[in-house]
Amino acid sequence: MDFGFSPEQEKFRQEIHEFLENDADAKGAKEEWAAGNGYGPHTWVIMKKLGARGWLTPAWPKEYGGLGLPAMYRALAMEEMDYFTGRGSRGVLCGIGMTGTVLLGHGSEEQKREYLLRISRGEIDFALGYTEPEAGSDLANLSIKAEDKGDYFLVNGQKMFNTACHYAQYHWLGARTQVVEPKYKGISLFIVDLKTPGITIIPIQALGFKTNQIFYDNVKVPKNCLVGELNRGFYYIMEALDHERTYTTSRLNGELEKLIQYAKTSGKSKDPIIRQKLAQLSTEMEIAKLFALRIPWMLDRGMRPTPEAAILKVFYAELQQRVINTAQQILSPYGQLKKDSKWAQLDGEFELEYTASLEGIITRGTCEVMRNIIALRKLGLPAR
């Protein structure tokens, strides 16, 4: 066992840390994300700067813009980026985490050349296109239709909560290519240029972040935009979701550190009840860190961390709720004041987080679905 990082790993982390701390665009990007709108001009600049150094995709092969390093380096890079880019950039971006992962494993050589280098350089991003009004937790139920018309696929239907649609260039679309039981056997993945005629994007304002509804009306998608094999999309999605559920804990830990600091300076740290709560959160945060680092450790050993990613997701999301609630208590009654209000404490961060954090217990698999995965995949309980 070893609960430390190697000197090379520490150096790698430190380089990113120093870069982000000193770069003006990193600060600009942080503000853009904090507003809940996703990428703005500064974010695009910083992504390109990070991409140029290989830091967006350190674990990818060098030929596709990566550094050919173990997954643990990717985790370290993500930790640093999350700490600085703040809320919104939770975990991975669709382009890197989903598209990249699936293309590396199942994309055509043409697709890899077309997209991977641009992703790794931070030039493009993808909007995750899975959720539909009737397909939330039950992803296999998605119904947006992609019909094979010989020369192209004709896509019709709608998607909900496709968050990056208003700034990404591409849609990472899961669509039904066959009506079949079980339903998950009729789903395929496509890369769709969001400027394709027939696509309409309707913004949705959610608590603390902006997302979108997207409508496909007779959209023609070229044949070469199909990713991997027809009707194998659900398998690819599941495989890559283990990556999308790879949380880093640095951001939440940063919030806890701010809170501990606030408790000290405000004198609230003298309250034995608050001491207990903060000590407990600090303990849970340590556990979350270890759960998070287990994922790359397993990936580097060729193991597939499906239930472990589910454990991380549940633990992290529920810990986040406890952190926010303890923050509200410590800041009470100021915790309800918004960022730009007089008397707001800690820049109103925990007022924003109080609602924005709810997303964590729901998206990327609800905590309930995660517990099912742990029971079935880790413990081998009977499905029915």
Added chain:
Amino acid sequence: MDFGFSPEQEKFRQEIHEFLENDADAKGAKEEWAAGNGYGPHTWVIMKKLGARGWLTPAWPKEYGGLGLPAMYRALAMEEMDYFTGRGSRGVLCGIGMTGTVLLGHGSEEQKREYLLRISRGEIDFALGYTEPEAGSDLANLSIKAEDKGDYFLVNGQKMFNTACHYAQYHWLGARTQVVEPKYKGISLFIVDLKTPGITIIPIQALGFKTNQIFYDNVKVPKNCLVGELNRGFYYIMEALDHERTYTTSRLNGELEKLIQYAKTSGKSKDPIIRQKLAQLSTEMEIAKLFALRIPWMLDRGMRPTPEAAILKVFYAELQQRVINTAQQILSPYGQLKKDSKWAQLDGEFELEYTASLEGIITRGTCEVMRNIIALRKLGLPAR
């Protein structure tokens, strides 16, 4: 609304209270129950004394030994008895709560005359005969067989956890009289004299209490021992279970009061964390009290409190765990010392309760089954 008792109710309660406080057999009975063995000689004496006053069954009609009073009086009587008889006499006894309730509603006039008066006078008790090795939460799955042989029923099979078998005179037996789907439609109820040939009782020592396994080997049960209609037993059981889940809170409240007193005298009450925990428990105890009193209040209005009894059961059983755990913490490290050990605190009560209380979350319907009932019967959620 009214959260007080009427002067008549207070007087009724006070009479029982004073009687139990001053009666020597009440103290003896308390010790017998505390040992986890159920009825002993003192218990039989005190039951008869209580029965002679109508206090065992105040809500029964006068002709069957009751006082013809509302169910709220029964609750008050139970509260007083539980407070004094201590652990073991939780809620109701099978004879009063199950047998009595079912006989009053569905028994033959002969059965009512034969058993109700003796129950109400505290002369006899019944052992609850529902659970089997393969029929715990899933009571409908019980398989002990009662075959109609013309003159009698021939009973073969076994029961588990039939706690009162070693001191009760009768077995309140749920047995399969028809093999049918759904299974619950083939169950009938019988009153069986435990001295009938072919019955073997094997004691089982469980955590903090003594219980039994009971075997039926070609036991002949007379026809007139069938209660109500053939194959309607499950309906009767369910109806009466609302009564058996009628907890009183006085005993647990008594424990909490002891604990609060201990915290005061030991100085632990200065600890803000312990103050919070005790205040929370006291709040939850108040809620449990109100949940408990809601049941007789509903019964007196002709309402059937099925989900409300389930709410009480879940809340009470889980509160009991919290009380015991807080007790362990306050008594720490002495909480692990047994009654008859040097340095034991509060007579070792919470050491015993630490294990004995587990029974509360399991028997008379697990908390999981109770939550199902709340969801289906109170909220109307779909069964499948």
Added chain:
Amino acid sequence: MDFSFNEEQEMLRKSARQFLEDECPKKFVRDMEEDEKGYSPELWKRMAELGWMGLLLPEEYGGLGGNFLDLTALLEEMGRALLPGPFLPTTVYSSLPILHYGTEEQKREFLPKIAEGKLIMTLAITEPSGRFDEAGIETKAIRSNNDYLITGTKLLVPDAHIADWFLCAAKEGEGITLFLIDAKTPGINCTLLKTLAADKQCEVILDNAKVPARNILGKSGAGWEIASKIEQWGAIAQCALISGCLQQVLEMTVDYTKERMQFGKLIGSFQAIQHQCADMAIDVDAVKFITYEAAWKLSQKLPATIEVSRAKAWTSDASRRVCLTGHRIHGGLGLTEDHDMQLYFRRAKAMELAFGDGDFHREIVAKELGL
């Protein structure tokens, strides 16, 4: 023992529900979040016509002579509807203390106007310390002939920006004195704060605001006794609001589980969802009973310190649990601004914090237990 409202209370509840469904739909609630005033004078007038402002006031002051249980029935409906505006500040936080501690002259001056809906009042106690106890008060009142000069900062004062008068706590020597202060008094400056619930809480700065000595409520230096009583009334009023709010969250969530299909089934048929709903139902029943018990004690004019604090402690925590579970079950949909769930979630936090959260009230319970 009786766990039900009486017939009059049921009628009040029923008519309030109907009225608020018509007059306070969620569109109105959303509009008021954006609106600077945060209430509708028109609706305020109609509520006054229904007698709501004077519900707890004796008939001689234009009221209906109701008690705390009547109020509870009404507040549950207001909580259910998320009614915005200065109802509690004007009535429970202001008219009740005037009724119980005011001089006959003060009563005649304020109470009939309040009952008629012609006067909006609010309570200015909390200060930057954020504490709910006497030691949190640093605003100073200095006697100058027949007047007092009051200086200090009051925070999170509800609806101060539209209030005609304030009931304000200030330190006079070692004691606390309560003053009735005309909002138009020179030296008073009011700033609207921006809050999670988009309710209208304000900072009120008093800079040598001159208040006549006859505007003292109760006795000079003995104001904290009144303030404690107001905090009790305020706490139980918040409990009643939360109770109505959570009942609606439960119903809304249960309804959703009966409509929403996933994995080919109604989500309400999944045991995990069923058990979450069951826990919500237990919490909601507990909130009601513990709130009703305290309200009943107050309606009987019995001491209710421990009951009120038990109610606020439990209700504050249950509120968070129930709303969070509501969001869990509603999934992504509940997070959108168009959905009502998030309105309840945000409001619930404000109610949880008002007049002390769970830990604060548990400490009071502990004291009352003699710990």
Added chain:
Amino acid sequence: MDFSFNEEQEMLRKSARQFLEDECPKKFVRDMEEDEKGYSPELWKRMAELGWMGLLLPEEYGGLGGNFLDLTALLEEMGRALLPGPFLPTTVYSSLPILHYGTEEQKREFLPKIAEGKLIMTLAITEPSGRFDEAGIETKAIRSNNDYLITGTKLLVPDAHIADWFLCAAKEGEGITLFLIDAKTPGINCTLLKTLAADKQCEVILDNAKVPARNILGKSGAGWEIASKIEQWGAIAQCALISGCLQQVLEMTVDYTKERMQFGKLIGSFQAIQHQCADMAIDVDAVKFITYEAAWKLSQKLPATIEVSRAKAWTSDASRRVCLTGHRIHGGLGLTEDHDMQLYFRRAKAMELAFGDGDFHREIVAKELGL
């Protein structure tokens, strides 16, 4: 980062599991609950032969030169098997402090004998105050020429009734001094207490027990530093035991859900049971990682105060949750004395309390965080 035991540790674990499955079946555990000694000298000897008593001792004292991670692997297996007897008191609580703070003479006198399984020792710190801190020590040591006279009462001393020597904390002036005391010293009286776990905890009364000054461990008056260190070692050792114990509860429970039918289905197919099992699994993984991290720090001789207290705080609480869920799922069967579940439940409580419960260690974490 590496989350796995190394090969040697895996071998140690594997052989320990096999050995304990053979030598410490549940029948033995039950017998030892009834047995007055509470351990088997025969088994003790065999464990010594395997090198377990000297696992952490250098080779020069007859040990294997292992570290805290090696010990963790072994303790997890002991926890899984619920091995009764004085292993921790003799090794972690006694041989380690002698190794780290003893004189060369003391080391040569005690360590080889311990490694050979010829000496049983235990730690006598706790007193009637029940506290784990320096202020809890009231036992007095009074110097008399070359000896000390020690008087006081030690409580919950594990296995004192079979110990050959005690490591005992006493107050000398304002400081605390640790003494190595021969159990046969006149004036020592040992009474077995009756406990929930039926482990062998004792009251030890010292009445002017005469101890030579050369039997001081470390420096006179500076014993609390050592005691703190022992409490750290003890706490993390308890975590490792709990970890093994909970792993077994999880496995046993999951197995049961795959066998037990109710309502025509395996109970493991019910979502409520699945989610309870999932929560147990999360708890168990967390217990392991947080324990391993602290043990790793100790094995690297890095400061580990916060890590140990985090581990004991989390593990103590998780232990209760996991065992309670185990009982919930096992239903009535788990409550019978014939079933193993209750053995784990009872033992877990003793481990939870040993060297401080969750609240105690959270306060240490808070201090370490600079709060």
